[in-house]
Amino acid sequence: MSLVSVGRLGRDLMRNKALRKSFQENPEEALSKYPYPFSPQERAALLAGDVGTLYRMGANAFLMGYLARYRIFGLDPASYSERMRTVDDRQRD
Amino acid sequence: MATIVGSVGVNHNPTFPAVFEQLGYDCDAARLYARARQELTSLRPDLIVIFDTDHCNTFFLNNFPVFAIGVADYFAGPNDEVPKLPRYDVPSNRSLAVHLRAQAVNAGFDLALVQEFEVDHSVMVPLHYLTPEMRIPVIPVFISGHAHCIKAHALPVPSARRCYALGEAVGTAIERWPEPLRVAIVASGAVSLDVHGTKIDPGAMVGVPDPRWVERVHQHLTRNAISDLLDEMTPERLHRAGNVSGEFLNWIAMLGTAKRGTPAWTKLVTEEGYIYAAWH
Numbered sequence: 259m260s261l262v263s264v265g266r267l268g269r270d271l272m273r274n275k276a277l278r279k280s281f282q283e284n285p286e287e288a289l290s291k292y293p294y295p296f297s298p299q300e301r302a303a304l305l306a307g308d309v310g311t312l313y314r315m316g317a318n319a320f321l322m323g324y325l326a327r328y329r330i331f332g333l334d335p336a337s338y339s340e341r342m343r344t345v346d347d348r349q350r351d
Numbered sequence: 352m353a354t355i356v357g358s359v360g361v362n363h364n365p366t367f368p369a370v371f372e373q374l375g376y377d378c379d380a381a382r383l384y385a386r387a388r389q390e391l392t393s394l395r396p397d398l399i400v401i402f403d404t405d406h407c408n409t410f411f412l413n414n415f416p417v418f419a420i421g422v423a424d425y426f427a428g429p430n431d432e433v434p435k436l437p438r439y440d441v442p443s444n445r446s447l448a449v450h451l452r453a454q455a456v457n458a459g460f461d462l463a464l465v466q467e468f469e470v471d472h473s474v475m476v477p478l479h480y481l482t483p484e485m486r487i488p489v490i491p492v493f494i495s496g497h498a499h500c501i502k503a504h505a506l507p508v509p510s511a512r513r514c515y516a517l518g519e520a521v522g523t524a525i526e527r528w529p530e531p532l533r534v535a536i537v538a539s540g541a542v543s544l545d546v547h548g549t550k551i552d553p554g555a556m557v558g559v560p561d562p563r564w565v566e567r568v569h570q571h572l573t574r575n576a577i578s579d580l581l582d583e584m585t586p587e588r589l590h591r592a593g594n595v596s597g598e599f600l601n602w603i604a605m606l607g608t609a610k611r612g613t614p615a616w617t618k619l620v621t622e623e624g625y626i627y628a629a630w631h
Contacts, residue, residue, distance in 0.1 A: 262412045269407060272432050313501055313549070319594060320499040321407055323547025323556055336554045338547075345549045347501050 261316050263294035264304070268321030271328050281330045307331040310341040353447075353528035355609040357394040358536040358630040359481065360602050361387050362623075363403075365472040368435035368479065383618055383627050384480040390616055390629035391481050396535035398444055399482070399489045400451075400521065400608075401474060402601035403539045404496040406431065408471035416463035417509055418517060419493040420455070421470075422448040426491070428470035436472065436479055444488040447528055451490065454524030460517050465493070473598075477539050492521060494604060496540065496597030498590065499548065511584035514600040515577075518607020525608070538605035540598025542568050543624040548594040559624035561592040568599065569619040569626050575612050593624070 271278045280288040286305060289296070296304065303311045309322050319342070325331055326338035361384065371381045391399075408431045410416065423443050429436055452462045474491055482489075494514060500506050509517075525534050543561040545551050550560035559565070571580040584603070589596045611630040618627040 265407065265412050269411070273430075316500060316502045316505065318407070318412060318499045318506075319548045320497065320546055321412075326547075326556065335556050338556065339551050339554055342547070342549050342551060343553065345501070347549050 261300065261312075261318075263292075263296050264300060264312060265318040265321040266294050267292060267304075268318070268324040271330060272324045278328050278330075282328065285331050304331055307333045307337065308341065309333065309338055310345050313342060313345055313347075353398075353525050353530060353532040353534050355522060355525055356396060356533045356535055356631075357390075357615075358538070358605050358608070358611065359387055359391045360538040360605060360626065360628045361477050361481070362541050362625045362627075363473040363476040363539045364623075364625075365431075365433045365436070365476060367476060368433060372435050380623075383620070386616065386618070387627050387629065388481050390631075391535055391537070394535045394631065395533055396487055397532040398447065398534050399487055399537055400492060400525070400534060401477065401489055401537040401539060402492050402494060402518070402604045403470070403473050404595070404598045404601060405493055406471050406473060406497070409465065409468050409493065415495060415506065416493070417495045417507070418460055419463035419465050420448055420452050421465045421468055421491040421493075422452060423466055423468065426468055426470055429472045429475040430469035431471040433472045433475070436475060439475065439478070439485050441478060441485050442488045443490055447532075448490045450528055451492075451521055451524045454527065455517070455520045458520040458523070460520050462492070473539050477537060481537065492517075492604070494600050496595070496600040498594045498597060508586065508589065508597045509600065510586075511581045511600060511603050514603045515581055515607040518604035521604070522608030536605045536608050538602040540601045541593075541595055541624045542599050542626055543592040544595045544598070545593030546595050550593050558593065559622065561596070562621045562624070564588065564592045564596070565621050565624055565626065566619065569617060572614060572626065572628060573617055577606055596624075
């Protein structure tokens, strides 16, 4: 399940400053070199900073938050908050 | 025989070390943590059992137990990035942890065995303020209380009654330990809080979506209405209270370890989603 990779990326960005810097400088290249797999949909959503879609797909929100904390994929707290707040998760399965 | 001498419940806000350094240790939150430390110190504990919820730092999505216990001579932390929080080695008590695990498993609680582990801010922020000398051995018991996934079945949160019963089993096991240890119980976590989820505040990464639940929980604690609390702490209520509101299950387990009546001290911080409390 590659959504685990989205979570792994979040935790790795928190723990690995060199990786963090590479994603901040050139996210597309860094993502292509990241050793864990992503589906084409996940890759597109990551590069677009579309955390709402990733969350709907099943990504772990806590770990995704590191993307905004470290300003990856164009995210910051304001844009992250705006995108997550649009998700209606009342009908969780 | 070991004896449970009291309990302390706190939050584990990872911004506190930097905030306290910036605002000074006479700010409200620092004073509350200082009071919590006084409460714990007055219990004169020989050992602490802390109920905690990990943030994917001791465990990860590829291996995530609902209940677990740390079994080690020492553990270290924090292993996440917490500004201004030093890294510590914390002494533990392997023999007692082995005993607690065996007794809990015999009572029907399958605690995962965790050895050679590190912990994150959810253990280390409380210990940093409650026992900064890190001389008192600490045994962590982990409860998976976070709901960070829209697919609720992916990370199921145990029920409040199940966690209370876990606390009862741990409490019974402590009192069966033959050494005359004074054991304090610490619970780590918020009551209503959403972190990086769908109920965060505009422009922010966190929010307190259900302040009325914080007040309701505080009311139940001060009245020692634990049965009412367990009845009302449903999955639906926790969902409304935010994706980390299940951290209060750590408090529920703490309450189960010993029947201590009304708390000796509480402080309600509704706007932050927190309660501080101590039982003697």
